[in-house]
Amino acid sequence: MSDIYQHFRKDEQPFVDQVLGWKKIALDQYRMKLTDFLDPREQFITESVIQHGEELGIMFFGGYEGAERKRALIYPDYLEPSIQDVELSYFQVNYAKKFISLEHPKLLGSLIGTGLKRQKFGDLLFSEEDVQFICTSDVADFVRAQLTHVGRAAVSLEEITQAEIKPVIMKTDIKEDTISSLRLDAVCAAVSRQSRQKAQLLVKNGLVKVNWKVTEDPSFTIGEGDQLSVRGFGRFSLKTIDGKTKKDKFKVTFELLT
Known part of the structure; x- marks a missing residue:
């Protein structure tokens, strides 16, 4: 088991241990294990560790094709997971667009200011028309109740569907x-x-x-x-x-x- 650590940085060993724990849950309890949002490096580590074993599959999804931050679903290979199993909620941020503009750092800071971890939030999407974000479904009601301001700007959250998400296409x-x-x-x-x-x-x-x-x-x-x-x-x-x-x-x- 210790051989697996040689493939990763020393500071990443605690995260590797966490992935090994997820793997054990899926194998021992014969059930799906859903993670919070992972950044691309964490996705790489998770996939690498899970692939060292057998009898397990893994699926990543962040709300839309090309998402940067994604949740991982680790599952026994006899199960057939769907996108709904990833349990995501989608929000549009409504505010007085004619008078103010919202910026990525301020929105992220306000979301973290609710007391939740960064891992509960996926990509923050800023298009010319809309500001949207994705979060784990287990915190959606809490976020909707708590996020009333971004900086000094008053905002309200409107829950939307996955189809209404407007990803920013990066070149x-x-x-x-x-x-x-x-x-x-x-x-x-x-x-x-x-x-x-x-x-x-x-x-x-x-x-x-x-x-x-x-x-x-x-x-x-x-x-x-x-x-x-x-x-x-x-x-x-x-x-x-x-x-x-x-x-x-x-x-x-x-x-x-x-």
Whole structure:
């Protein structure tokens, strides 16, 4: 069992243990195990750990095709889960659009300000016309009662159907590259097309986020599924690590999100 940890970072071991616990529930109790929302890296870890065993299936769904944050449903392979089993609720945020505008950080801060964990909320969707978000169904009534303001703006929530969700279609650009290391500074140098030295400064100055968290350690190891945000250069995802070249460099595939 301990061999599984070698595939992940040390700081990810508690999450690996959590996934192993979900796996045990599905196997021992012969039932589905539904998680809260997972970010792309957590989805990668969950799928990797579940695939180490047999007799289990896994399904991810975040409310619409292309969702970034998704819930995982782990189930005995003789069951046939449906999207309804993922138990999502969808909301539109109504406010005085003529006079104010809502921003992603403020909405997220207000949702977390209700006392709920980030994991209870999926993607926050901002289109030209609407502001919408997705949450787990078990907290939907609580969120509707508690969220009356975003910042100083008065808001009301209207529950909508999945069909009414208006996903923001992000343009993506796939790029294959080779890098000398999976260290954060080396990856940042590759995606920003700068020297390793300049990339290190970006990291040390707090201008780089990994999975939405500022990471100031240039030696931090990047893995498949990690999302990087480099201020001034955009957002990137390390989609795959495709082995090594004859010169011992890593062959990787990046996805640029715009």
